[in-house]
Structures are given as structure tokens and as C-alpha cells.
Amino acid sequence: MAFEQIQALVFDVFGTVVDYRSSIIREGLQLNQAKNWQVDWGKFSDSWRGKYQPYMNKVRTGELEWTNLDSLHRMSLEEVLQEFGVSGLSETEKDDLSRVWHRLSPWPDAVEGLTRLKSRYVIATLSNGNVALLTNMAKFGKLPWDCILSAELFKAYKPDAQAYLGAAQLLGLRPAQVMLVAAHQDDLRAAQKQGLKAAFVPRPLEFGPDKKFDLTPDKSFDIVASDFLDLADQLGV
Numbered sequence: 436m437a438f439e440q441i442q443a444l445v446f447d448v449f450g451t452v453v454d455y456r457s458s459i460i461r462e463g464l465q466l467n468q469a470k471n472w473q474v475d476w477g478k479f480s481d482s483w484r485g486k487y488q489p490y491m492n493k494v495r496t497g498e499l500e501w502t503n504l505d506s507l508h509r510m511s512l513e514e515v516l517q518e519f520g521v522s523g524l525s526e527t528e529k530d531d532l533s534r535v536w537h538r539l540s541p542w543p544d545a546v547e548g549l550t551r552l553k554s555r556y557v558i559a560t561l562s563n564g565n566v567a568l569l570t571n572m573a574k575f576g577k578l579p580w581d582c583i584l585s586a587e588l589f590k591a592y593k594p595d596a597q598a599y600l601g602a603a604q605l606l607g608l609r610p611a612q613v614m615l616v617a618a619h620q621d622d623l624r625a626a627q628k629q630g631l632k633a634a635f636v637p638r639p640l641e642f643g644p645d646k647k648f649d650l651t652p653d654k655s656f657d658i659v660a661s662d663f664l665d666l667a668d669q670l671g672v
């Protein structure tokens with residue numbers, strides 16, 4: 436298809452732009468050394484990430500009033516610490532561990548690819564992460580966003596329609612002028628339902644090297660790219 440109408444690319448972040456699992460493992464291993472622990476941080480990360488959707492569902496269903504992702508991460512961390520029998524952390528240390536999500540490293544292609552894409556398009560986050568989290572992550576990882584768009588701005592977690600439509604509205608664009616870039620096909624399909632274009636960039640290592648899952652792309656996606664550099668190539672940047 437022709438992409439002349441596309442003016443902005445909005446990006447899912449966790450797993451698509453940044454490698455959260457390896458980043459959590461990296462900081463966790465530092466804690467193991469400092470505290471003389473034997474925590475399996477790969478499994479810890481998997482459990483913590485596994486609570487991501489359930490905790491957002493508590494907001495979606497009204498069980499919790501609007502709560503940003505930093506607060507949800509902090510709440511779910513308490514559960515994971517109990518699951519793994521981790522004790523002895525002060526509240527300050529727990530808060531710092533919870534903010535590991537602010538310090539996630541980009542995938543190797545991310546910064547270069549985003550920089551190329553930025554030369555032609557407005558590039559922005561469209562993440563369930565809150566604004567402070569995404570801003571600090573961008574600073575940490577040198578991510579060259581033009582702006583930070585977050586579910587927090589709309590008080591609606593993806594895949595709520597308002598997250599996608601609100602992003603287009605804030606950018607002053609029609610939905611068809613905006614393309615979501617994501618490693619998660621359900622996110623892309625939800626965006627397509629609201630009129631956005633869809634670029635699938637699978638991240639086979641998101642859940643670790645031993646996790647196998649079907650990456651066969653939905654045929655409805657406008658672009659399927661191996662990474663952000665390939666995406667830039669396909670968009671002629």
C-alpha cells in the first residue's frame with residue numbers, strides 16, 4: 436500500500452521498543468549480589484509481567500478507580516515478592532525496584548531505527564505506561580520521541596478505543612494518518628478497529644530465549660518488519 440497519508444508513527448513500548456525482561460534480570464542480579472540472594476530473576480520478571488493485564492483489568496472493570504501503571508507495578512510487586520519469598524527490603528528499596536520499569540534498555544535496533552523514522556514522521560509513544568515512567572525511560576534509553584502519549588492522558592488503558600482515537604486527536608490527525616507500531620498483534624488489531632494503520636514488529640525474545648510462541652502475522656497488517664531498521668527501509672526513510 437501507499438504510505439503517503441501516514442504522518443505519525445505511535446509505538447507500543449514494553450516489549451516493542453524496550454527489552455523489559457533482560458533489564459529486570461540485570462538489576463535483579465545486582466540485588467542478588469548485594470543481598471546474597473538466590474532469586475531466579477527470569478522467573479521473577481515473568482511473574483511480574485504476568486500481573487500486568489490482570490491489574491489493568493481491575494481498573495477497566497471498576498474494581499480499582501483510575502490508577503496509573505507505576506502504582507499498579509508497585510502493588511503487583513508486593514505479590515511477586517511474596518511468591519518468591521523475598522523479604523528484608525525497606526519501603527524505599529521496594530519503591531526503587533518498582534521503578535526498574537523507568538530504566539528499561541531499548542532493543543539494539545530501537546534508537547537508530549527511531550532516529551531514522553523521526554526524520555520523516557512524528558514519532559510518539561502510545562503506551563499504557565504513565566507519562567513520568569515513559570519520560571524517564573526515554574531519558575535513560577536515549578529514545579528520541581517527539582512527544583509522549585500515554586493511556587494516562589485518556590484514563591483508558593489499551594485496548595480501549597479512546598487510547599487510539601485520543602492519540603490521533605492530540606496529534607491533530609485523522610486515525611488513518613497514524614500508524615501503530617507494535618510487537619503485539621492484539622494491540623494492532625484494536626488500533627485497526629479505530630482506523631489506525633498497523634505495523635507488526637515481532638520481538639521473538641520478549642519473553643526470553645526459551646519461550647516459543649506463534650509469530651505468524653495477521654494478514655490484515657499494513658507492514659510486517661523484522662525490526663525498526665527494516666521498518667524504516669520499508670517506509671523509504
